[in-house]
Amino acid sequence: MLFEEVGIVNGASLNVGNVDGKSFASVTMSTVQEVEKAIKKFNGYVLNGKLLTVSREKPEPRRAYNAHFLISVSNLPKDVDSGRLEEIFSKYGSVYDVQTDYNEQLDESTGSLTMTNEYQMINAIAALDGQSLDGKVIRLFVETLEIKSKMFE
Known part of the structure; x- marks a missing residue:
């Protein structure tokens, strides 16, 4: 819901408390411009006392x-x-x-x-x-x- 502030969210997943104890989320936005807005607005944002690091995922070979x-x-x-x-x-x-x-x-x-x-x-x-x-x-x-x-x- 947080990322809907900057655009249309096509999907999201959350991995809570992985091996190093940190949580990881992946959010898919509908346009590249919305991705850039999300990075600009939420990188360094504090959510529930936790500092968010928001960046673009490196593309991997995959079937779309x-x-x-x-x-x-x-x-x-x-x-x-x-x-x-x-x-x-x-x-x-x-x-x-x-x-x-x-x-x-x-x-x-x-x-x-x-x-x-x-x-x-x-x-x-x-x-x-x-x-x-x-x-x-x-x-x-x-x-x-x-x-x-x-x-x-």
């Missing part, structure tokens, strides 16, 4: 995965366009490829959008599924998951 989560939204009010849908979801993270479609027979719109961060997608679905939007209860589900990988050198 790029996941794309396509979220479908049903039962949208007919006046909700892609701009409004993006605005609603962007509170939870980065949103791409937003589309809406109006069905005259059902008098409703459906939408779809892509998020690349699973944590953000889960939070968006948890917060928005079943909520009322302009008097209509919207429904969300993850339609597909594409995973591409590449080797970093």
